[in-house]
Amino acid sequence: MTETEIGRARRRKEDARLITGRTQWTDNIQVPGLLHVAYLRSPLAHARITRVDVSAARSRPGVVAAFSGQDFAAEQGSLPCAWPVSDDVVIPDHPPMAVDTVRYAGEAVACVIATDRYKAADALDAIEIDYDPLPAVTDMPSALADGSPLVHEAGNKAFTWTFAQGDIEAAFRDAPVVVERTYVQQRLIPTAMEPRAVVAQTDGDSFTLHTSTQIPHVLRVMLAATTGVPEHKLRVIAPDVGGGFGSKLQVTAEEVLGLLIARRLGRPVKWTESRSEGNQTVHHGRDQIQRIALAASAEGVLRGVKVDLLADMGAYLMLVTPGVPLLGAFMYTGIYKMDAYDFACTGVFTTKMPTDAYRGAGRPEATYAIERAMDELAKEIGVDPLEIRRRNWIRHEEFPYATAAGLTYDSGNYEAATERAMALFGYDKLRAEQADRRDRNDPVQLGIGVSTYTEMCGLAPSRVLGSLRYGAGGWEHATVRMLPTGKVEVVTGTSPHGQGHETAWSQIVADALGVPFEDVGVLHGDTASAPRGMDTYGSRSLVVGGIAVLQACERVKEKARTVAAHLLECAPDDLEFTDGAFKVRGTGAAKTIQEVALAVFAAHDLPEGFEPQLDAGSTFDPESFSFPHGTHLCAVEVDTETGMTTIRSYVAVDDVGNVVNPMIVEGQVHGGIAQGIAQALFEEAVYDADGNLLTGTMADYLVPSAADLPTFVTDRTVTPATSNPLGVKGVGEAGTIASTPAVVNAVVDALRPYGVRDVPMPCSPERVWRAIQGGVA
Amino acid sequence: MPRITVTVDGTKYEEEVEPRLLLVHFLRDRLGRTGTPVGCDTTNCGACTVLLDGLSVKSCSVLAVQADGGDVVTVQGLADGGELHPMQRAFHEEHALQCGYCTPGMIIASIDLVNGNPDPTETEIREGLEGNLCRCTGYCNIVRAVRRGAELMRAEP
Amino acid sequence: MIPASFDYVRAESLSEAFQALGADEDAKVLAGGQSLLPLLRLRLAYPATLVDIGRLPELRGVRDEGDHLFIGATTTHDEVLKSPLVQTYCPLVAQATATVADPAVRHRGTFGGSLAHADPAGDLPAVALALDMDLVAGSAEGTRTIPAAEFFLDYLETALAPGELLLGARVPKLGPGWGFHYTKFHRVAQAWAIVGVAAAVRHQDGVIAEGRVALTNMGAVPVRARAAEAGLPGVALDDRTALRAATASADDATDPPSDLHARPDYRRHLARVLTERAIRSAAA
CATH class of the missing domain: 3.30.390.50 (CO dehydrogenase flavoprotein, C-terminal domain)
Known part of the structure; x- marks a missing residue:
C-alpha cells in the first residue's frame, strides 16, 4: 500500500485562485443590466416610523426604484427563527424591512435601486422619513425589571429554558466550599473579512441568488418558505465566501429583500454591504451574563455546578438566536466529574442587533465560565490550577463517560494533552519566574493561564437536535461520481468558506477509491449542482460531511466491484481492492477502478441488470456529537503601572482525534486561538444608553493584527473518536473555545497579589489598571 | 469629468472618471479587475492593498484621479506568464490563507515589506503587516510565508 | 461606503492651489488623503471641492536649512521616516512618524496633512509642539510663520486661515546632547x-x-x-x-x-x- 492521503499535509487546491485574484466573491459578479441596492437604515434604536416618502429619491439620477417597508409589507413575511427552544418562547414578527417600528439602530427602513452603487448611495439622502422615538432598552437586568420599556408587546423575556440532572440541592447543602461568580460575555462582532453581498436574478418565474453565505441549502428552504418562491424555482449559490465564523449562518433581511426587489423589478440586483453597515447589521455574538456556582469538597472535588444565564437576544430571534445558549448548556460541566448539574437560561430582548451563532456559539461562553471558576476554586483550596483540574477531570480509562450534563463523551485523554502542553510550555519554570517577580515586586508581573477544555461539535445527530426543538436535521450528504475518464467528482452538501473542503475531501476520496489526489474534483455551494446538504457550521463538515463522502465512496466501490468481477470473470468476493485496483486473489488479473469506470460508461459488457453508472450518494447522520479536547496554556506579562497585557507565550495541545490534513487542522487552531484571544483582550461591541453602536467601524472595533498577537506553539495528541469511521473530531471552533479563558486566567493569575479575582473582558489596559486600583473586584 | 491614464498590471487604460471614484472601484467596477477586494471603509483592513508606483497603498483610500499617470500592480499582475510570484508560492506552501479574502492585500503588503527589507525578522514582519487584517489564520502561517517568500525573493531577484 | 460628489482641482502650481482654495470656502485640501478619504467615505465630510496639492514638487521633500530642517507639507510619512536628514537631526520626528498608521498609509499620508488635520490623537502634532516647530503657511497674500504653540486651536482646528495652505514646517535641530x-x-x-x-x-x-x-x-x-x-x-x-x-x-x-x-x-x-x-x- 502506498502512503495514505489521509494524514498528509497536502497543500490546498483552493489556493490557486485565491492567491492570484481569480476569485468569485459575490461582489465580483457582473451581469447585464445589473442594478445596485442601497438601504436606508434607522439611526435610532427604537422608534415608531410615522412617515416614509421615497418619491424624491425616485427622481434622483440613475435611480430605477425606491421602496419603503410598507411597499413590501404584504409579501416580505418574517425572517425565520428555526429554533423555538421552549413552550414559552416568544418569536416576534421580524419584517426584513421595518414597516412601522424599528427596534435596533441599523434596521433597514427603505431602499434605493440605481444603475450604480454610487448613485444608489447618493439617493438615500433624498428619502424623507419621520420617527417617533421610543425608549431604548440596552441591558438585560433593566429589560427584565418591572416597568421597563418593552421591546415587543409580549414583554422583554424571550424564553426560559432549564436543565437539571442529579440532586443539586444535596450537592450544595453543607458543601465545604462554594464558589459563586458572575461573568460577562461581552457582545462581539464576528467580522468575517468579506462583507456580505447578494446578487438576485430572475428570468421571470425562477430565481438565482448568489450570496455570501455558509448555508445555501438551508437558505433555499427558508427563502422559499418566506417569500413564496417555489423551492424548485429558486437556486442559491454560495460562490467564494470570505469567512463566516457563524455570521453567515443566517437568513438575512438583505437576502429576502434582494429576491423581492428582483421579483418586483424583473431585473438583476446587487447589494454589497460596507464594513460600517455590517458592524451594525451582521448578527452579533455572545452577550451573556453568567452566574455560576461550584460546590466542592474541602479538597476541591466537585459536587455540583449551578448556572443561571441571561442571554441577550437583541431585538428579534433570528435563525438560531435562542438556541445559542443551549449549545452551551451541556458544556458547563466541562471535563469534570460531579454528581449534579443545574442550568437555567433566560433569553432577553433588547433594542440591539440580534445575536446569533459566532464561532463556538454557546460553548465558548460555557467553557469560559467553568474554566474561570475552576481557577477560583483552585485559589480557594490553595492548589495549583492544574492540580484542581486533575482532582476533577475524567480519567482516560473512564471513557465513554456520561456527564452530569447528560452527554456521553466517547473518548479523550486529558492527562496526555496536559502533560504534553506543560512540557512545551515549561510550566514549572514559568511558575518559578512568576514567584520571583512577585517576590521582587516587579512592576511587570507574570501570569499563567490554564484552560483544559472540551466541547461538543459536529452539529448533527438529527434526533438530538429534534429533542432540543431545532427545526431541521443535522445529517449531511455527499454524492461521488466516477467519470468516464477515471476522474472523480464529489458533490458535497457542506459549504466551505475558507476551511479547505476541496482539499480534505479529495484526500478522503483518494484513499477510499485509490485514485490520485489530483484526479478528484469537489462541487459545493450551489443548490443546482449540489442539491442536498445541511451546510457548514458547528465544526460539522468533516465529522458529518466528510463521513458522507467516505460512505459514498464505499458504495461506488461496491458497485465497481460487481462490474470488475464480471469483467474478470470471478466472484466479487474473490477480489481485493488495493491501490485503486480490483485484484483477483492469487492471480495477476486486475482491473483498475478507472478501467471499470470506462467500461461502465461504454456499458457494452456489464453484469445482467446492472444500471450503467457508478455514482453513489450517502447521507450520514451520526449517533452522537464529537468531543475534541485539549489543554491550552498562556503566559502573559502585565505591566501593573499601565495595565497593558502582553502575551508572552501560548501553547495549545489539542486532541481532535485522527486528522485528515494536519496542516489544515493547525491552521484552524491558529485562527481559533486568535479569535479567542481577541475576545479576551481586544474586542467588544459597545452600545450607548440610547442604543447607538459606538464600535461601528474597524477603527473602533479592535480586530487584532499580526503585530498584536504572538506565535502560537501547537501540538496534538490523538485519541480517535469512536463515533465515526474515520475517528475524527471537529476542529473549527476548538481554538476559540479554549483560548479565551486561558488568557483571562493568565491575566487574573498575574494580578492575584493585588487581590484581583476578575477582570471583565476585554481585559483592556484601563480595566486591568482599575482592577489593580480596586483590589478585589 | 477628469480623464485619467493608469497602467494596471501592465495594461494602459484611459478613462473618464468622477473625481470621487475610489481607485478600488475603478479597478473592480470599471476595469473588471476584481482580484482586489474591499474589506472596510476606514483604511484598517488592507484587503484592497495594491502597489502604486511600486509602493503599497490601500486602494480604497486613493481616488482614481490621484492615480492618474500611475502604475498599479494588483495581485492579478504578480504572476509572470503563469509563473507565480515567489510570495504567492510561499503563501500556498505555508498555508498562509484560509478564506483568502485578505490574501491579495496581504501578499502585496508582504512584497512591499520585503522590497524594503529583504530579510525581515518575525517582529519586523508582524509590525510591517499591521495594516492588513486576517480573520482566519491567526497570522502564524502568514509570518512563516513572508519569511519563506523573502528567502525565495532573495534567491530569485 | 461611498463619498458624496465633489469638484476636483488638481493644482499645477502653488498659485493655482491658492486660487482654488480662495475661490470656494467649502474647498478642502487633498494631499495624501489618508485622513480625508475615510471621512468622505463615511460621509462625515461634504467638501464642495477638493484641491489636490499632491503633485507640487515645491511642497515635497526635506531640506537642510542650517539650524533647522524644512519638511515640505506633502512629504509622505514614509519619506520622512526614511530621510537621513530627519534621522540625523530630528530623530523624534522619525520615531513618531514610524508609529503613524501602517506602511501603506504612510506611503500616501503626508507630514503636513497630519499637522493640518490637527487630530489631537495624531502623533505628529505633539512632536511639533515638543520641538517648537515653526509652521509655514501660504496663501495668495503671501506666506507667514506660525509657531507650533499657536497652531493647534481646537479639535481638528488650526490657525490656518480660510484659503491658507500649510506649506511645511521648520524643525529646529536641537543639536548634540x-x-x-x-x-x-x-x-x-x-x-x-x-x-x-x-x-x-x-x-x-x-x-x-x-x-x-x-x-x-x-x-x-x-x-x-x-x-x-x-x-x-x-x-x-x-x-x-x-x-x-x-x-x-x-x-x-x-x-x-x-x-x-x-x-x-x-x-x-x-x-x-x-x-x-x-x-x-x-x-x-
Missing part, C-alpha cells in the same frame, strides 16, 4: 494613541539639563507638559524617585477626553507614567 523618545500607548497596533508622549531631553553626566514634553490625546489639542518640564533640570537620571516626582505633574493643564478606551483619570495616570518612561528612554 539631546535624546529623544516618542511613546505611543495604544491597544492594537493600528489604533490611535490613548496617550502619546513626545520627549526630548538634554543631559550631561547623568543629570537632566533640560527637557521638553508634549502629550498626544490629552485634550482637544496637543499639550505641552510645562509643569513637568520645569521640574526636570537637575534630576539625576538614575534617581527614579526624583524623576517620578518631577513627572507627577505631567498631566497638569490637560483636559483628557473620555472614550471607549480610556476615561480621563486613567489618561492622566498614563500621562504621568509614560512621561517618566519617555524621559528615561530619551536619555538612554
Whole structure:
C-alpha cells in the first residue's frame, strides 16, 4: 500500500485562485443590466416610523426604484427563527424591512435601486422619513425589571429554558466550599473579512441568488418558505465566501429583500454591504451574563455546578438566536466529574442587533465560565490550577463517560494533552519566574493561564437536535461520481468558506477509491449542482460531511466491484481492492477502478441488470456529537503601572482525534486561538444608553493584527473518536473555545497579589489598571 | 469629468472618471479587475492593498484621479506568464490563507515589506503587516510565508 | 461606503492651489488623503471641492536649512521616516512618524496633512509642539510663520486661515546632547494613541539639563507638559524617585477626553507614567 492521503499535509487546491485574484466573491459578479441596492437604515434604536416618502429619491439620477417597508409589507413575511427552544418562547414578527417600528439602530427602513452603487448611495439622502422615538432598552437586568420599556408587546423575556440532572440541592447543602461568580460575555462582532453581498436574478418565474453565505441549502428552504418562491424555482449559490465564523449562518433581511426587489423589478440586483453597515447589521455574538456556582469538597472535588444565564437576544430571534445558549448548556460541566448539574437560561430582548451563532456559539461562553471558576476554586483550596483540574477531570480509562450534563463523551485523554502542553510550555519554570517577580515586586508581573477544555461539535445527530426543538436535521450528504475518464467528482452538501473542503475531501476520496489526489474534483455551494446538504457550521463538515463522502465512496466501490468481477470473470468476493485496483486473489488479473469506470460508461459488457453508472450518494447522520479536547496554556506579562497585557507565550495541545490534513487542522487552531484571544483582550461591541453602536467601524472595533498577537506553539495528541469511521473530531471552533479563558486566567493569575479575582473582558489596559486600583473586584 | 491614464498590471487604460471614484472601484467596477477586494471603509483592513508606483497603498483610500499617470500592480499582475510570484508560492506552501479574502492585500503588503527589507525578522514582519487584517489564520502561517517568500525573493531577484 | 460628489482641482502650481482654495470656502485640501478619504467615505465630510496639492514638487521633500530642517507639507510619512536628514537631526520626528498608521498609509499620508488635520490623537502634532516647530503657511497674500504653540486651536482646528495652505514646517535641530523618545500607548497596533508622549531631553553626566514634553490625546489639542518640564533640570537620571516626582505633574493643564478606551483619570495616570518612561528612554 502506498502512503495514505489521509494524514498528509497536502497543500490546498483552493489556493490557486485565491492567491492570484481569480476569485468569485459575490461582489465580483457582473451581469447585464445589473442594478445596485442601497438601504436606508434607522439611526435610532427604537422608534415608531410615522412617515416614509421615497418619491424624491425616485427622481434622483440613475435611480430605477425606491421602496419603503410598507411597499413590501404584504409579501416580505418574517425572517425565520428555526429554533423555538421552549413552550414559552416568544418569536416576534421580524419584517426584513421595518414597516412601522424599528427596534435596533441599523434596521433597514427603505431602499434605493440605481444603475450604480454610487448613485444608489447618493439617493438615500433624498428619502424623507419621520420617527417617533421610543425608549431604548440596552441591558438585560433593566429589560427584565418591572416597568421597563418593552421591546415587543409580549414583554422583554424571550424564553426560559432549564436543565437539571442529579440532586443539586444535596450537592450544595453543607458543601465545604462554594464558589459563586458572575461573568460577562461581552457582545462581539464576528467580522468575517468579506462583507456580505447578494446578487438576485430572475428570468421571470425562477430565481438565482448568489450570496455570501455558509448555508445555501438551508437558505433555499427558508427563502422559499418566506417569500413564496417555489423551492424548485429558486437556486442559491454560495460562490467564494470570505469567512463566516457563524455570521453567515443566517437568513438575512438583505437576502429576502434582494429576491423581492428582483421579483418586483424583473431585473438583476446587487447589494454589497460596507464594513460600517455590517458592524451594525451582521448578527452579533455572545452577550451573556453568567452566574455560576461550584460546590466542592474541602479538597476541591466537585459536587455540583449551578448556572443561571441571561442571554441577550437583541431585538428579534433570528435563525438560531435562542438556541445559542443551549449549545452551551451541556458544556458547563466541562471535563469534570460531579454528581449534579443545574442550568437555567433566560433569553432577553433588547433594542440591539440580534445575536446569533459566532464561532463556538454557546460553548465558548460555557467553557469560559467553568474554566474561570475552576481557577477560583483552585485559589480557594490553595492548589495549583492544574492540580484542581486533575482532582476533577475524567480519567482516560473512564471513557465513554456520561456527564452530569447528560452527554456521553466517547473518548479523550486529558492527562496526555496536559502533560504534553506543560512540557512545551515549561510550566514549572514559568511558575518559578512568576514567584520571583512577585517576590521582587516587579512592576511587570507574570501570569499563567490554564484552560483544559472540551466541547461538543459536529452539529448533527438529527434526533438530538429534534429533542432540543431545532427545526431541521443535522445529517449531511455527499454524492461521488466516477467519470468516464477515471476522474472523480464529489458533490458535497457542506459549504466551505475558507476551511479547505476541496482539499480534505479529495484526500478522503483518494484513499477510499485509490485514485490520485489530483484526479478528484469537489462541487459545493450551489443548490443546482449540489442539491442536498445541511451546510457548514458547528465544526460539522468533516465529522458529518466528510463521513458522507467516505460512505459514498464505499458504495461506488461496491458497485465497481460487481462490474470488475464480471469483467474478470470471478466472484466479487474473490477480489481485493488495493491501490485503486480490483485484484483477483492469487492471480495477476486486475482491473483498475478507472478501467471499470470506462467500461461502465461504454456499458457494452456489464453484469445482467446492472444500471450503467457508478455514482453513489450517502447521507450520514451520526449517533452522537464529537468531543475534541485539549489543554491550552498562556503566559502573559502585565505591566501593573499601565495595565497593558502582553502575551508572552501560548501553547495549545489539542486532541481532535485522527486528522485528515494536519496542516489544515493547525491552521484552524491558529485562527481559533486568535479569535479567542481577541475576545479576551481586544474586542467588544459597545452600545450607548440610547442604543447607538459606538464600535461601528474597524477603527473602533479592535480586530487584532499580526503585530498584536504572538506565535502560537501547537501540538496534538490523538485519541480517535469512536463515533465515526474515520475517528475524527471537529476542529473549527476548538481554538476559540479554549483560548479565551486561558488568557483571562493568565491575566487574573498575574494580578492575584493585588487581590484581583476578575477582570471583565476585554481585559483592556484601563480595566486591568482599575482592577489593580480596586483590589478585589 | 477628469480623464485619467493608469497602467494596471501592465495594461494602459484611459478613462473618464468622477473625481470621487475610489481607485478600488475603478479597478473592480470599471476595469473588471476584481482580484482586489474591499474589506472596510476606514483604511484598517488592507484587503484592497495594491502597489502604486511600486509602493503599497490601500486602494480604497486613493481616488482614481490621484492615480492618474500611475502604475498599479494588483495581485492579478504578480504572476509572470503563469509563473507565480515567489510570495504567492510561499503563501500556498505555508498555508498562509484560509478564506483568502485578505490574501491579495496581504501578499502585496508582504512584497512591499520585503522590497524594503529583504530579510525581515518575525517582529519586523508582524509590525510591517499591521495594516492588513486576517480573520482566519491567526497570522502564524502568514509570518512563516513572508519569511519563506523573502528567502525565495532573495534567491530569485 | 461611498463619498458624496465633489469638484476636483488638481493644482499645477502653488498659485493655482491658492486660487482654488480662495475661490470656494467649502474647498478642502487633498494631499495624501489618508485622513480625508475615510471621512468622505463615511460621509462625515461634504467638501464642495477638493484641491489636490499632491503633485507640487515645491511642497515635497526635506531640506537642510542650517539650524533647522524644512519638511515640505506633502512629504509622505514614509519619506520622512526614511530621510537621513530627519534621522540625523530630528530623530523624534522619525520615531513618531514610524508609529503613524501602517506602511501603506504612510506611503500616501503626508507630514503636513497630519499637522493640518490637527487630530489631537495624531502623533505628529505633539512632536511639533515638543520641538517648537515653526509652521509655514501660504496663501495668495503671501506666506507667514506660525509657531507650533499657536497652531493647534481646537479639535481638528488650526490657525490656518480660510484659503491658507500649510506649506511645511521648520524643525529646529536641537543639536548634540539631546535624546529623544516618542511613546505611543495604544491597544492594537493600528489604533490611535490613548496617550502619546513626545520627549526630548538634554543631559550631561547623568543629570537632566533640560527637557521638553508634549502629550498626544490629552485634550482637544496637543499639550505641552510645562509643569513637568520645569521640574526636570537637575534630576539625576538614575534617581527614579526624583524623576517620578518631577513627572507627577505631567498631566497638569490637560483636559483628557473620555472614550471607549480610556476615561480621563486613567489618561492622566498614563500621562504621568509614560512621561517618566519617555524621559528615561530619551536619555538612554
